[in-house]
Every structure is written in C-alpha cells, then in structure tokens.
Amino acid sequence: MGKLAGNGPSVPQPKSEFSQTIAVGQERMEKRSAGDPAGDSSVQIGILRRPVVTALMFGVVALALFWAGIGNPGVMIYDEANYVPAAKAFLIDAPNPNPEAPPLGKLLIAVAIKAAGDNPFGWRVAGSVCGALTLTAVFLWTYLLARDFRIACIAASLTLFNNFLFVMSRVAMMDAFLVFFLLWGLVVYTAALELDLSATSRRILLCCAGALLGLAGACKWNAVDTLAVLLVVSFTLYWMADRSIVDASSSLVRYSRNLRRIGIPSILLGLIVVPVLSYSLTYWPLCRSLHLPFGIHQLVAMNLFIWRFHVAIVVNGAITSAWYRWPLNISPQRSLSYLIGNPVVMWPGLAALLFCLRRFWKSLAMAEGLVVLLYAANLLQWAVTPAKGTFYYYYYPAAMFLGVAIALALRSLPRSIFGVRVSLVVLVLAAAVFLWCYPRMAHLGSPWDCAFGCWS
Numbered sequence: 001m002g003k004l005a006g007n008g009p010s011v012p013q014p015k016s017e018f019s020q021t022i023a024v025g026q027e028r029m030e031k032r033s034a035g036d037p038a039g040d041s042s043v044q045i046g047i048l049r050r051p052v053v054t055a056l057m058f059g060v061v062a063l064a065l066f067w068a069g070i071g072n073p074g075v076m077i078y079d080e081a082n083y084v085p086a087a088k089a090f091l092i093d094a095p096n097p098n099p100e101a102p103p104l105g106k107l108l109i110a111v112a113i114k115a116a117g118d119n120p121f122g123w124r125v126a127g128s129v130c131g132a133l134t135l136t137a138v139f140l141w142t143y144l145l146a147r148d149f150r151i152a153c154i155a156a157s158l159t160l161f162n163n164f165l166f167v168m169s170r171v172a173m174m175d176a177f178l179v180f181f182l183l184w185g186l187v188v189y190t191a192a193l194e195l196d197l198s199a200t201s202r203r204i205l206l207c208c209a210g211a212l213l214g215l216a217g218a219c220k221w222n223a224v225d226t227l228a229v230l231l232v233v234s235f236t237l238y239w240m241a242d243r244s245i246v247d248a249s250s251s252l253v254r255y256s257r258n259l260r261r262i263g264i265p266s267i268l269l270g271l272i273v274v275p276v277l278s279y280s281l282t283y284w285p286l287c288r289s290l291h292l293p294f295g296i297h298q299l300v301a302m303n304l305f306i307w308r309f310h311v312a313i314v315v316n317g318a319i320t321s322a323w324y325r326w327p328l329n330i331s332p333q334r335s336l337s338y339l340i341g342n343p344v345v346m347w348p349g350l351a352a353l354l355f356c357l358r359r360f361w362k363s364l365a366m367a368e369g370l371v372v373l374l375y376a377a378n379l380l381q382w383a384v385t386p387a388k389g390t391f392y393y394y395y396y397p398a399a400m401f402l403g404v405a406i407a408l409a410l411r412s413l414p415r416s417i418f419g420v421r422v423s424l425v426v427l428v429l430a431a432a433v434f435l436w437c438y439p440r441m442a443h444l445g446s447p448w449d450c451a452f453g454c455w456s
Contacts, residue, residue: 131169158403315389349402
C-alpha cells in the first residue's frame, strides 16, 4: 500500500499477499520456461493460495455439503411453513400470507422455486447458495482484516464446522439471506478502508456496503444493529484522523485517514441514505404482486404493521429461550434439525473474544476490536429488542464471528505445543464434533441417524 493521505508522516505498508503471489508466480513462470520442474509446482501452489480462488473453493465445498440430502425432510419444518407459502404467493400474484416480515428473503425463495420447482430442493436451494457464499465472505473478510492466508483458512474452516451455518443454510428461512448480505457488506466495507484505492473507489465501495446492509434489513430487521456498529466505527475513526491517540503504524490510523479521504457526506450517503433506498426498493416487487401503489405511504403502512405485529404477538414460551443462555447452550433445538452450536467453536470462541478485547484494549488492533463489537451488537440487541419471545437460532449472526475470533487469537499464540500445531488440533476436534452431529442435522434415516451415537 502506498503513501497515505492525511496529516502526519506517511506510513509505508508491506506488500499484500495478492501482489506477493503475483510476483512469485512470475518468477516461477520464468523458471518453468527455463526447464525448472520446481517452478511449475510452485506456480500451482501460488494459484491455490490466491485469496479469491481459495474463497471460491471454500464456497464450492460448502455448497456440495449443503446440497447433499437437502431434500430431507420432504415436508416443511419449523418456520418454512410461514415463508414458503409466502414465496409461492409472489409467483401467482396472490395475497401475502406473511406480511409480518420484510419481503426480500421470500422473493429469493420464490425465484428458486420458479427455477428449481415447488419441491424441498426448490424451497431450500436459495438459502444453501447464500450459505455457501457466506463462507466465502468469512474467508475474504478475515483475510482483509488479518492479511494472513493461514488465519483466513482457519476462520473459514471453523465457520463451516460450527453447525449453525450448515443447519441454517438448509432450511427455507430468512436467516441465511440475512447473514449472507451482512457478511458481504462487511467484506465490501473493510475493502473500502483497507485496500489501496482512490478516494472515488472507496466512496463507491462504501455505498455498495450500505446497499448490502439495506438488503440484509429487507430479510430481517435485526441487520440494523450491524449497520449501527459500522456507523459508530466510521464516525469514531473519522474523529481520530487528526489526533495522536495511537502509534502512527496502527491499523486504526490507516483506516481513519482513509475515512477522511471518503468524507462525511459520502459516509452519510453510504451508511444512511443508500441502506434506506435499497431496503425500500425491495418492496416494489411485493407491491406489484399485490397490485398496490409503490410509494412512501404504502411503505410506511407495511412497516408499521411489521412493527406492531412483533410487539404484540404472543409466542409459545415452551419453545423460546433467553438470549443470555445461547452462548453456553448444550440443548439442541430438536424441531430445527437438532440445531446446536459446535462446542469446540462456541466455547473457545468466547475465550477468544476476551483475548481479542484485551488486545484491542492494549494496542487498539482494528481487526480484534471490530469482531468483538459485531459479536456483542448481534447478541446484546436481544436484550433491548421489544420482542415477546426469542429463539436459539437467533444466535446465528453472532455465532458467525466466533470462528473469526478464534483465528485472530491463534495468530498471537504459539503455533505449536510439543511439536503439535494448535490450529490443527482445534480444527480436527471441531470437525469430529460436526461429524457426530451431522446425521441428525442432515435428517438421515435409521440406522444412519445414530451412526456416531444418538442424542440423549
């Protein structure tokens, strides 16, 4: 990264792995042309280590895993009975049977049903694609934060094994779409501040991030908490730009100077105006389907109904759970594919968050601080949200940050103990627990449902 704009000394940045990979590849290609067989091998390894290629590989692996047996069970489960009929209503211009939720997730399910058929695969395929792309976003976002290929691979692997991504990507519910747009919004936002770009490119990326977060809110309203975090972080970093609070080499200083280049008008446009516009535009297909005028009065009326519904609804207390029990929960949500967070990711993830908080407190490390803020916002929102009941699967957005927290903590710890890599031990244990949970999460029939032992 070149010299940075702003007051104070310019800070030379080390070459990113993107440029290093290209340089190594060119060198090896020269060796290959000279008849060096080692050059060919190194070029192939360099290609595989390119972040975008590796992210796509994670996505393909995840999609294959999600699609295996996705038609089981062959009937609607949990809240699919609310969203699938609403998606079908889009296709026949029928009255909306689910007006208590924003429209985008149901519209995506409708598109999938139109393309793949009115069957269990058609109901769930859109969520599975978004789940796979969520994993690619986790990899790219971690890479942007840490600029470490190994750490990004660890974060993506732990996210794949944490159970939440698998279960929520295989049901026709809104959460897979919510998290997909949230994570890609974070990727684009971080790219706007981290990459070596012109001020115009940063502004465009910031607006794209805002649009993605608005689309996340058009799936579920609780996307607003992540948007609020980015607003607070942006204005705080902007305020820090001309203040000697931390060392000039800190990532916080680099981010704050880049935000100065973006400017307050573009920040307001990208993180307030654009999200509202992208959210509002998702109601146009719904209004067209219902033969209603698309305008401000109709938007206000529809959103007031959503608010009043969720404030007044009475839920079955037997199936709810308090938000503060989710991080240490050991009881699976049986009606939702035996959903339970992988304890190898869930519990060490909490310790990793404390480690990240400590590192942020001591050195104001941007990556660790952002992960802690996003986890806290997506969990603690349920302490103030005026909902009559909360459910364990609401923990899904917050749980997505635990694998990243563990990976960031591992980069500050010894790589090996007694000759054994710590990261390898964590990954093997996480994979083992995931495999133990897999038969029930995938709705395998007897005797495969107890292939690795039965739930008590």
